[in-house]
Amino acid sequence: MKILVLNSGSSSLKFQLFEIKEKEDVLIKGIADGIGLKDSFILYEIKNKIKRIKKKIKNHREALKDVLDIILAEDIINSFNEIKAIGHRAVHGGEDFKEPVIVNDKVMKKIDELSSLAPLHNPANLIGMKVCKELLSKIKQVAVFDTGFHSSMHEKAFIYGIPYTYYKKYGIRRYGFHGTSHHYVSKKAAEILNKDYKKLKIISCHLGNGSSIAAVMNGKSIDTSMGFTPLEGIVMGTRSGDIDPAIIPFLMKKEKLSVKEIDDMLNKKSGLFGISGISPDVRVLWSSEKKGNKKAGLALDILGYRIAKYIGAYIAAMNGVDAIVFTAGIGENAFYIRERVLKHFEYLGLKINKTRNKNNETIISADNSKIKAMVIPTNEELQIARETFELVK
Ligand code: ADP
DSSP states (O other): OEEEEEEEOSSEEEEEEEEESSSEEEEEEEEEESTTSSSOEEEEEETTEEEEEEOOOOSHHHHHHHHHHHHHHTTSOSSGGGEEEEEEEESOOTTTOSSOEEOOHHHHHHHHHGGGTSTTTHHHHHHHHHHHHHHSTTSEEEEEETTGGGGGOOHHHHOOSSOTHHHHHHOOSOOOSOHHHHHHHHHHHHHHHTOOGGGOEEEEEEESSSEEEEEEETTEEEEESOOSSTTSSSOOSSOOOSOOTTHHHHHHHHTTOOHHHHHHHHHHSOHHHHHHSSOSOHHHHHHHHHTTOHHHHHHHHHHHHHHHHHHHHHHHHHTSOSEEEEEHHHHHHOHHHHHHHHGGGGGGTOOBOHHHHHTTOSBOBOTTOSSEEEEOOOOHHHHHHHHHHHHHO
16 A cells, blocks of 8 residues: 655655555655745755756745655556555644544644634645645545644643643643654554553654654553643753743743743754754764864763753653653764663663664664663654554545
8 A cells, every 4th residue: 555654844745655454664755945945955865876956946836746746656546546545744733632533624624723722833744744635635634633642631631830820721731742752662662672562661862953852651651741732841952841920920021032932942053053052963062072072972871861861850750761752853863861860770770782772773772771871763654554554544
């Protein structure tokens, strides 16, 4: 069965066409980028070859048309009837969408209403769905939500310590994000360990530009570090993560900042970038640290320390842990961050194998470690394809 996965952002459209049989193959994948901007292009990979087409792409409709033309021109399919379903990444499902759903007008209206909770993402995701409805009206569309995997959280994990009425009035609660990634890597960890997913306690650390940590117990997310928005949790590239909320009115008064300005400061000028004053990228910070830059070293230490504190909290939440999994750009590559994190769990019998860790191997703990530490590349598109397949098969 062929499934097309689309991730529609404000100026980009990422796509992957999967063939799902006994195996799961990627037939073509790529991105139409710079949509509506001056320098737009399509970059795609087919049969291990990368191709780039520079072209003006006015809007998402044109982008999808171009992508479909490429899929036909590359002879991957003879007609669009061969595509059984389209799986869309949708960021915010609020409390309405706990599972993937077939997209129809009612669903699109609801996703639109939820835009107030994810103003940068939901409208862009919605454009992808509308364009598909127009150009590929006969093909079933499925929306898979970033928040969906975390809908299993108990109230005690998702209610904030502010008046309960704001939860009822505005839906202010923890939703969590990166759900498809946490779901994918935690399940994959169980497969690799050859254990029953439904009987494991896993802590999944998705560390990329945005980062979040999730406690996955018996196959379900019971807590996660991102909250009402993707700003909460650990320190990120340019996002602050957790801070004392009283800092916000204090700074607004002292620096005479508007709501937009304080929001920008917390989202775009904070985190590793804000602390170091150098870069949001851990690679740059690590090389600066080695050259003796103290603030770069401090930023990396804070990152490792904050991740460790969340892991510690989630070990308590689950009353134990079987495996700690690292994924995404930092999690998959930055052994110097993983090392800083994992040294905090020696008291639980977690032993790191330094060579494996340096080589980004799948299992980076020592053979006699009581807790497994793992590196698993995430694959959100594959997870969306699988969930779409399950719904339409
Ligand atoms: P996104 O959240 O946008 O999907 P990624 O998961 O690609 O981001 O993560 C991007 C971040 O991962 C970069 O900012 C960088 O800090 C880090 N990163 C990427 N590649 C490496 C690498 N080889 N070594 C260390 N860190 C890396």
